[in-house]
Amino acid sequence: MNIDPKMDPRKFWQETYEKASPQTSGKPSAILERFVKDRTAGCALELGCGKGDDAVWLAKQGWTVTAVDVSETALGYARANAERNGVEHQITFEAHDLTKSLPDGVFDLVSAQFLQSPVEFPREAVLNRAAAMIAKGGLLLVTTHGSRPSWSWAPEDTVFPTPQEALYALTLDHTRWRQIAVDNFERMATGPKGEKGSVIDTVIALERL
Ligand SMILES: C[S@@+](CC[C@H](N)C(=O)[O-])C[C@H]1O[C@@H](n2cnc3c(N)ncnc32)[C@H](O)[C@@H]1O
Known part of the structure; x- marks a missing residue:
C-alpha cells in the first residue's frame, strides 16, 4: 500500500472508513477485556474508538465512556453500534484530531487499542497528554502491534519496539505509576478479508499511584 505519510489524518481515516463496512465483530479487544473485566467501572x-466495539463493551460493563476518533464516519458507525446495543446514553462520542485536541475530564481508564496510523502521528505525545488525565488508581492501557500479519499495512522491514522500549518512549514519571503489565501477548487474529494468523500485541498497563 502506498500511503503519503504527510497526508492529513482526518482525510486519511475518513477515506479509510468510507470504504469500510459499518459491520463490526461485536467483540472488544482481547487486551481490553483481559485487563479491565475485573476493575470497578468508572469513567x-x-x-x-473506530467502529465502537470497545466503547460498547465498556458501557455494558457499567463504564461511562468518552469515545474519540478523528473520523466522523467511524464515529457514526460507533454511535449506531451503541444504539443497537442500547448503551448510547453511557457513551459520549467526540471528534478530535488527537494531535490537536483531547476531550476535557479526569478518567479512571484511558484505553488506546491500536492507536496507530500510517500517516505522521506523534503517538507518544498524545498518550502522555492523556496519561495526565488519569485519576489516582486509574489505568493507562495501551496496546500496539508487535508483529506484522499478512494483512498489515506496515512495511515488511518494520522493526517493532520491545515492550520496555514502548514504555520508555512514553517518558512518564515512572515513580508515579505501578506496572501491571509491560509485555507481549500472542493471539490468533482475523484480518479484514477473513485471513487468519497469529499476532503479537505489545501491552503497557500502568496504574496511577
Ligand atoms: C488502527 S485503528 C484502531 C481502531 C480501534 N481502536 C481498534 O482497535 O479496532 C486506529 C484508529 O485511530 C484513529 N485515529 C488515527 N489518527 C487519529 C488522530 N490523529 N486523532 C484521533 N483519532 C485518530 C483512526 O481513525 C482509527 O479509528
Whole structure:
C-alpha cells in the first residue's frame, strides 16, 4: 500500500472508513477485556474508538465512556453500534484530531487499542497528554502491534519496539505509576478479508499511584 505519510489524518481515516463496512465483530479487544473485566467501572476515555466495539463493551460493563476518533464516519458507525446495543446514553462520542485536541475530564481508564496510523502521528505525545488525565488508581492501557500479519499495512522491514522500549518512549514519571503489565501477548487474529494468523500485541498497563 502506498500511503503519503504527510497526508492529513482526518482525510486519511475518513477515506479509510468510507470504504469500510459499518459491520463490526461485536467483540472488544482481547487486551481490553483481559485487563479491565475485573476493575470497578468508572469513567473511561477511549482514544481512536473506530467502529465502537470497545466503547460498547465498556458501557455494558457499567463504564461511562468518552469515545474519540478523528473520523466522523467511524464515529457514526460507533454511535449506531451503541444504539443497537442500547448503551448510547453511557457513551459520549467526540471528534478530535488527537494531535490537536483531547476531550476535557479526569478518567479512571484511558484505553488506546491500536492507536496507530500510517500517516505522521506523534503517538507518544498524545498518550502522555492523556496519561495526565488519569485519576489516582486509574489505568493507562495501551496496546500496539508487535508483529506484522499478512494483512498489515506496515512495511515488511518494520522493526517493532520491545515492550520496555514502548514504555520508555512514553517518558512518564515512572515513580508515579505501578506496572501491571509491560509485555507481549500472542493471539490468533482475523484480518479484514477473513485471513487468519497469529499476532503479537505489545501491552503497557500502568496504574496511577
Ligand atoms: C488502527 S485503528 C484502531 C481502531 C480501534 N481502536 C481498534 O482497535 O479496532 C486506529 C484508529 O485511530 C484513529 N485515529 C488515527 N489518527 C487519529 C488522530 N490523529 N486523532 C484521533 N483519532 C485518530 C483512526 O481513525 C482509527 O479509528
